[in-house]
Amino acid sequence: MKFKDVEDVQEKLQKAEYITSREIATVVFLASATGKPILVEGPAGVGKTELAKAVARSLGLQLIRLQCYEGLDESKALYEWEYAKQLLYTQMVREKIGDVISGAHTLAEAVDRIASQEDAFFSERFIQPRPLLQAISSEETVVLLIDEVDKSDPEFEAFLLELLSDFQVSIPEIGTKKAKNIPFVVLTSNNYRDMSDALKRRCIHIYIDYPERELEMRIVTLKIPGITDRLATSLVDAVRNIRELDLKKRPCISETLDWARSLLALQVEDLTPDVLVTTLNMICKYKTDSDMVKVNAANLVNQAR
Amino acid sequence: MVKAILRFVACCRTAGYRVSTSEVLDCISQLELVDLLDEAGFRAVLRANFAKSRREQAHFDQLYHLFFHELRQDISLDELDPLSDKMDKVLEKLQEKANGNRSHRAILDFLSGNPLAFLEMMRRIQTEQIDMGQGRKFNLGPLSSRLEVMVQLNDVRDEIDRFLSDNPLHFAAGTRRDLASRFNEQLENAFALLLREPRPHNDGLRQVKTHDQYLRQLGERPFTSLTQKELEQMREIIDKLVRKLKDVVSRRYATNKRGILDVKKTLRRADRYQGVPMEIRFRKRPPRKGKIVTLCDISSSVWAAARFMLNILYSLQECFTKVNSFVFVSGLAEVTDIFETEEINHAIEKVLKEVAIDYQAPTDYGETLRHFKRDYMDLLNKKTTLIIIGDARSNYFHPEDRILGEMREKCRRLIWLNPEPEQIWNTGDSEMFSYKPHCHELRQCRNLNQLIDFVEELIL
Structure with missing residues (x-):
């Protein structure tokens, strides 16, 4: 399953309820056509993660998600041994070892016999695949989302390089595993720290900013079908005005949507400064932020009219 | 096309971007997949491959604009610009007369659509380390180099004016006016470049x-x-x-x-108890x-x-x-x-x-x-x-x-x-x-x- 061209990407993503700008669609198309990973940057809540989900939905692919955090290591990202089974196996070996070496005349022969047995202890039998290995060994193409890669340690970033350039991973006990199908990889970053050049070189880069006014309108009307145009307009304008303020955390698209939903639930028809103040906790998550919005409430909404 | 991209890459590199060969290859192969007549798409491809962080994007946009919009390119897809030939002739004549000054040559190159030397010069000025000599710690080094380039820019402008008014190539009056305004426009561009101090765009701050x-x-x-x-x-x-x-x-x-269970150690320990894993060992991860x-x-x-x-x-x-x-x-x-x-x-x-x-x-x-x-x-x-x-x-x-x-x-x-x-x-x-x-x-x-x-x- 692939995209045909840039228009096709926009169309299919819109069907999956994700509206993109043309630039994003171009990059998604290129990534799917050339099999390169995408590195998505942007402020929190503009739909970086959602992009990967939407691609998976629109192509009907399975999404495998790896959430990065400080201290994430291979045993959580790539594979883990199934200890319980391994321990049981050692018990079995202990019981069966007599059968295997019975009848051996010399010590050397016994050792040979043991050596000729299958080495199951470190084999795929006891391996428990984690997201990365799942994505590599899947029979179908999958969308692999490596979320907030900037939160991971530099070691892990280095570890990703092999995966991203050759789509293979090395497991010391078993060997190198190559991808059966090249997954569609999306990495997201909040710019908590700068990514290394080596990682950037392997990816196509896209920056998603807060959407243009018109795009945000389309998103609101698409996601919240019941909303009137008038409310949507004043809502989007108010949010855009609030973003201009000097806030600790600026409201993002998902918060716009949450706010819109709560206004609908409250059966609000007109956005007034009072309504803004009473429903403020949907968009401001810091006390200092809400204080600032409260002070400016009249301006924020009046401007919108 | 490939030639133009390579020249653009060279510009990016002189402007301080690290563009690797593999990225250039990626970019060229990706350009085959998009509609080249759609500029937004073309730009998106270049940007996605060459400017790989938000910090670089604003500067990249300026370079892109400079290279593909303000400079004359030989790759124009429409009919050939009638002025462009004449500009070349003028520049040729000027180059014959040119003195050995480096910045002077760079400016003439810039006018003829090859900004490399000029960009290089800008970069040198911006990154110039002041020498560590005593008493000269002020910000004068870059300032005086800038002044020199400015003088050269003015020289070139005068030369072109003189050349056009002497008119040894016998252009019509209208052409002369057009040429003058075209040259002026580009000199202005060069001037703007000189005055601008690129700082990384830092909205992740x-x-x-x-x-x-x-x-x-x-x-x-x-x-x-x-x-x-x-x-x-x-x-x-x-x-x-x-x-x-x-x-x-x-x-x-x-x-x-x-920590998590360390199987290897646990098993090694189990040897003491005839293979029964009595003691469970954990792998401790240092913080x-x-x-x-x-x-x-x-x-x-x-x-x-x-x-x-x-x-x-x-x-x-x-x-x-x-x-x-x-x-x-x-x-x-x-x-x-x-x-x-x-x-x-x-x-x-x-x-x-x-x-x-x-x-x-x-x-x-x-x-x-x-x-x-x-x-x-x-x-x-x-x-x-x-x-x-x-x-x-x-x-x-x-x-x-x-x-x-x-x-x-x-x-x-x-x-x-x-x-x-x-x-x-x-x-x-x-x-x-x-x-x-x-x-x-x-x-x-x-x-x-x-x-x-x-x-x-x-x-x-």
Whole structure:
């Protein structure tokens, strides 16, 4: 399953309820056509993660998600041994070892016999695949989302390089595993720290900013079908005005949507400064932020009219 | 097409981007997939491949505009520009007469659609290191080189005017007018390039301006205006703060203690009990060894705040295993040892009085950064958090913000604490505007509330 061209990407993503700008669609198309990973940057809540989900939905692919955090290591990202089974196996070996070496005349022969047995202890039998290995060994193409890669340690970033350039991973006990199908990889970053050049070189880069006014309108009307145009307009304008303020955390698209939903639930028809103040906790998550919005409430909404 | 892309890549590289060959190959193969007549798509491909972080994008857009819109290209897809031939002829004639001056030649090349030499020259000017000779520490080096290029630009303009009015090639009057305006336009472009100082676009910057009101009165008093009694109170609160910091750190250690089962070790141990895994061994992961490097300005302009900052530095060093503390005025001195051996108040007194730096010298951030680069650059790696405390008032010396840029690239996070109120940053000799683009986080830190805020939100 692939995209045909840039228009096709926009169309299919819109069907999956994700509206993109043309630039994003171009990059998604290129990534799917050339099999390169995408590195998505942007402020929190503009739909970086959602992009990967939407691609998976629109192509009907399975999404495998790896959430990065400080201290994430291979045993959580790539594979883990199934200890319980391994321990049981050692018990079995202990019981069966007599059968295997019975009848051996010399010590050397016994050792040979043991050596000729299958080495199951470190084999795929006891391996428990984690997201990365799942994505590599899947029979179908999958969308692999490596979320907030900037939160991971530099070691892990280095570890990703092999995966991203050759789509293979090395497991010391078993060997190198190559991808059966090249997954569609999306990495997201909040710019908590700068990514290394080596990682950037392997990816196509896209920056998603807060959407243009018109795009945000389309998103609101698409996601919240019941909303009137008038409310949507004043809502989007108010949010855009609030973003201009000097806030600790600026409201993002998902918060716009949450706010819109709560206004609908409250059966609000007109956005007034009072309504803004009473429903403020949907968009401001810091006390200092809400204080600032409260002070400016009249301006924020009046401007919108 | 490929040739044009390669030339553009060359421009990007002279402008300081690291574009690798594999990225060029990717880009060219991807261009085959999009509609080349759709400029937005074309631009998106170039941008996605060459400018791989938000910081680079704004500068990239300027380069792109310059290269594909303002300069004449041989690849124009429409019919050939009738003027372009004539421009070439004019430039040829001028080049014959040209003197050996490098910037002069570069400008003529720029006019004929080959901006490489000119861009290179700009880059040289912008990155120029001033020589370390005594008494010449001011910002004059780059300024005078700029002046020279400006003079050359004017020369070229005069030459073209003279050439067109002498008119040895017998152009019609209309053509002459068109040519003159075309040349002028491009000279203006060159001029704009010369005057612009590209700074990385840094909207990932976490700039904290507001703060929670933890303490009503004392919390809002600036460090500079405290009475003796308030100072005492302040100490107590800082003690509390330090304890909190330690709590946060020890919590990290606690959660890190729990390791996962180490099968290899468990089995090896099981041999003692005839293969029965009696003793379960865990793999212990050491907590991430976050390193901290702090630079603290202790010149007279930040004297009052410095005392509190040193307090925090001291406690940071107590909490973390790897902290390197420096103080500076005009040049650095490492005070890690003093902090390690002395008791807190002694240590601070000692730092403020006995360290081997010239306390009377005018503050020079550029010199400090140069010094750091020369001697301590290897302290920084991807696990280091660099905290700089200071007002960035550098007495009009060369700020050397490029060195700070290099430091940013090497460390994990760069946090700048400024003890001045924000309204007066960027005024006078403050270099905050040149340092700002390179910081990950920028805070005003002039009273206790802001300090508490910083410690609360400190992520290392």
